Amino acid sequence: MMLLTIYLIIINIIGFLLMGIDKRKARKQKWRIAESRIWLVAIIGGAFGATAGMNYFRHKTKHTSFRILLPLLTLVDIGLLIWYFYFLS
Template identity: 55%
Template sequence: MLKIFITLFIIINIAGFYLMKIDKNKAKNHQYRISENTLWLVAIFFGAIGMTLGMKTFRHKTKHVQFKYGLPVLSFLEIGLLLYAFNILS
């Protein structure tokens, strides 16, 4: 059970990282963008760490206060929840 949870956590964070890259490229090319609601859904479902890294790496959404501060805060909350869950499951 723990291996499945860790695998899903890694996959969603990789997806979040690449979603930020894809959205940044779409912004540069003036294409239809990924909605902020979609980005937040991925972040809420334990993808905030990958999205925060993507935001910093690709310099994307860094001027949006909700992303600039919200994603790192959500990342810390998710890390806390994960640590709590690991203590319960182990």
């Protein structure tokens, strides 16, 4: 259980930072982080961090897929965590 908590903290920090780094690169017109990489991090548990980063940095907020699916994925992640801790702990 402790490893899961550490993993989720780290992957969500990564999701948050990816949004910030990609926003900075977009402003400087440099090579960007692939959207597929951001989605991968979100799918493997970093959806909350990516959503927080999207809102904090105001990045990808015009992309309907990010604006709608990232918060939904966050809710799915929270639901899975509740299920895990309630039924498996």
